[in-house]
Structures are given as structure tokens and as C-alpha cells.
Amino acid sequence: MAELHVVRAPLIDYERCLEWQNTLVAARQRDLIPDVLLAVTHPPVYTAGKHADLAKNVTGLRPDIPVVPIDRGGDVTYHGPGQVVAYPIMKRGRRGVAKAHVEAMEEAVIRVCADLGVTAFRRPEYPGVWVDTNEPFPAKICAVGVRITEGVTKHGLAFNVAVNRDDYAGIIPCGITEGTVTSLDALGVDIHLEIAREMIIDTLGETLNGYLIPGNLDDLFDAAQGV
Template sequence: MNIHPNKIVKFEDLGVKDYQSSWDYQEQLMKSIIDTKVKNRDLPDDEKIITDNHFLLVEHPHVYTLGKSGHEENMLAGSEKLKEIGATFVKVNRGGDITYHGYGQVVGYPILDLENFFTDIHLYMRNLEEVIIKTIAEFGLKGERSPGETGVWLDVGKPYARKICAMGVKASRWVTLHGFALNVNTDMRYFEYIVPCGIQDKQVTSIKRELERDLAPEEMEKVKNSIKFHFAEVFGAKFSH
């Protein structure tokens, strides 16, 4: 299948990287794309520069992040407890409330110029959910959407509904920032110190918890490769390195 050049996405696996420097890097990539878009305004159509698209995968050391519409009271641990459990707390400019990132979690940051794909944030979020739904299906898990609640869930509509992937994004001039966090081998005890995503009556889970076993390193790689494969499939994109 021929992929249009504007749907080529530069992929990077950042390994384990702290949250703030990863955010700074996202902002840097976003600025570069926006600068190109501004420059294109003054160029004739046949001279316009194709804007970049990026997709980052990363694992963060323990950190709690609070979205701009979030409520600080959903952070249940004070500074002493954060120090004790080796976690940090960062206020961010994405949508959504509070969430946790940590070891054993696969975090994805697509920095896309949506004008290369479609200009619809709602569709963008549904597509991200679809990528994760298809990914966890490969591990025998049935991911679902929960009406009015972004992310990917298991057993929606049942008393034991639980979220396996949180999402929160920001967009500026149709360029996206932030993304999703899929719990794979995540230490779920860290969620006890927050009201995850501000939702009090539902639980969080991980692939590890659902399968009742740790995933081996090669299985973590399988998760990442599945995410990449389904991202390219859902978005009609192609990765470059």
C-alpha cells in the first residue's frame, strides 16, 4: 500500500526517561511542526513543506501528573509520602485529571499534525482507543469504551468495570501532545495514592493483573510492537526511524 508522505511517522523508543524531560522533548517536536505550518502560510502550494509526525514510546519512573482540568484533592499523598514511595508530582497542560506513570507501563506520545490525517479531536481519541483495544486483544483481553469516560476499559457496565489504559491529550494548531498510558507490568499499589482520573467508583487494572502473571521482557516488546502495528493500521500511517 502506498502511504502519502504526510502520513509518515518518525518513531522513537525512548526507553526509561523521566517525565519532565520527555514532556520538554514533546514540546520541542510540537514547536518544530507548528513553526513549519506557520512558514507554509506564505508559500505557494507547490513549495509547502510537509510537516513531520512523531510517535514516542517511553517508560517513566514513578510520577503523578495532574491535567489542567484536574482537581488537586485527587492526589491523596502529601510530599512526605511521595518521597517515601520514590514518586514525583507534575502539573501538566493536557486534558483530564490525575494519573500515574511508572515502571512496567507503556506510555505513548503521538505528536501528529492532524491536518495530515483528519481534523477531528474526538475521532483522534477514538482512534487511540482502537489501537489499544486491538493491542490488548492479542493478550486475550476484551477492551471497551465507557461512554463519557476516555480510555480503554474492561467489563464496562458491570460493578467491577476497570480501566487498563488512561488517555489525555492537548492540541495546538491541530498538532497533538501527550497521549496514552497502558498498564502492562505496572505496580498497581501506586494507584492507591490517587483517585485515578478523578473517577471514584471504578478500579484500575493491568495486563499483568488480568493474566495473573508478570509479562516477560519479550512480551513487553510484543506489546510495543503491537501498538506500533495497530497505530499504523488505524491511522493509515507508516513508520520511519
């Protein structure tokens, strides 16, 4: 079990956090830093994966919510207040690890949902974590997307605790029409975001097989620069 250094940032601009990820990924590839778990929340933003169909899946003009192109797989998704967002930056190997890494993150969310009385599950054709509702299709409660370069992971999961679901109106989330979006509060679970964040962190430690210790971002950046 390797050390997994946890850095918490309650509210951080998405593009600034993306710069953090890029710096930490490059440092982890060179073994300058240990594995890191960023646990954050973002202001409202849409992120578009490298194969996103923006013409099809960005459906409404929302000048108040930017669209940021990124290098993960998948289509368009949303981040915003009321989400627990977790980015594991871990050296996982070069071959055959993406599926296992995604499943480990999904499993953490499924376990947390179970602890809160919510039955959640995977849909093999669609990454992420889903729950049944009274709608014709299941509802996604957690989006998952990754990129692995030189054996190091980037991006992660976004778990809906108490989001403004109106913010999803400008997109077709992940390009999936056979599904809706939900959150813990919409399912009747009243839990503070910080408590949900700690539950996700603890459970990711289990599913990612990491020994959790507090991380210091300044120290990690110093190490990344060889200071």
C-alpha cells in the same frame, strides 16, 4: 498515508520527555519535522491535567512520586515502569479532530488487547480503555489524554502491561470513583513490555493512518532548530 517517525526511549524521566514533546510540537507546527511517535516508559510520576482537582484526587502523601502539572485535559493519572506510553505528535487539523484522535488511540489498545485474548472497550463518559473484572465497576487498563494546539497533537496513552498497582494508591486515577485500575499481568497475560510496545506501535500505525519508519531524535531536534 503520511510518514510517522517512531522514536523509542525505554526509560526516560517524564519532565525531560515533556521538554522533547514541546520542542517537537513547536517544530511540527512550523512543518520543520514530520509526524512523530514517541514510545517510552517513565519512572513513577503523577501527572495533573489543567483542570485537576488535586485536593480531592491526590489522596496520599507519596514523596517518592512527584506530581507534575501539565497542559492536557483530564485529572490526575500515573505513569511508571511496566507501562507502554505513546505520544503521537501529529498534524491533524484545527477543528473537530480531538475526538477522532482519542478514538484512534483507544482503538489501537482495544485491538492489541483482543490479540492477547482480553476483551476491552470504551466507556463513553470516561476516556480510556476498560475491561470487565469481578469488581463492581470496570477497570481501566489504558489512560488517554491529549492537547491539540495549532492542529498538532501532544500527550497520548499509557497502557498498563505489568505496573505496580500500589503506586496508584496515592491518587484517584483520573478522578473516577466508578472504576478501578488493572493491567495485562493482573488479567493473567504474561507478555514482555518490549513486545507489548511493538504491538502498540504497529497498531497505532494502522489506527492513526501512519506509515511507520524509524526516527532519530537527534536528527529531529536538528531539523527543529533549522540545522
